[in-house]
Amino acid sequence: MxxxxxxxxxxxxxxxxxxxxxxxxxxxxxxxxxxxxxxxxxxxxxxxxxxxxxxxxxxxIRTGAGEVGERHLVSIYQILRGPRSAAHAGR
Incomplete structure (x- = not known):
């Protein structure tokens, strides 16, 4: 075909x-x-x-490279949320 x-x-x-x-x-x-x-x-x-x-x-369809990129994005989001979460916990 x-x-x-x-x-x-x-x-x-x-x-x-x-x-x-x-x-x-x-x-x-x-x-x-x-x-x-x-x-x-x-x-x-x-x-x-x-x-x-x-x-x-x-x-x-996910490739190995896409999975690595997604893991890095998760790490970046956790870093960005970290200080914000601590600031809100003290209120």
């Missing part, structure tokens, strides 16, 4: 799998052919618009 449609990431793969279940391969290929330019595969968003469907929103 990726021969007909531009798939760039895991979210695109999830949307394509959902779309195949909703409308079938033949409809996706027909929509891709109507949206595509010469030698250019259409984006999945264009295919969905052509088929008049809205894909469901999927949770972002």
């Amino acid at each position: 990726e021969r007909w449609v531009r798939v760039q990431n895991e979210r695109d793969r999830q949307v394509l799998a959902w779309l195949r279940g909703q409308v079938g391969d033949a409809a996706i290929i027909a929509a891709a052919q109507s949206c595509a330019g010469p030698g250019i595969k259409p984006y999945l968003s264009a295919i969905c618009r052509a088929l008049h469907v809205t894909p469901p929103r999927y949770a972002a």
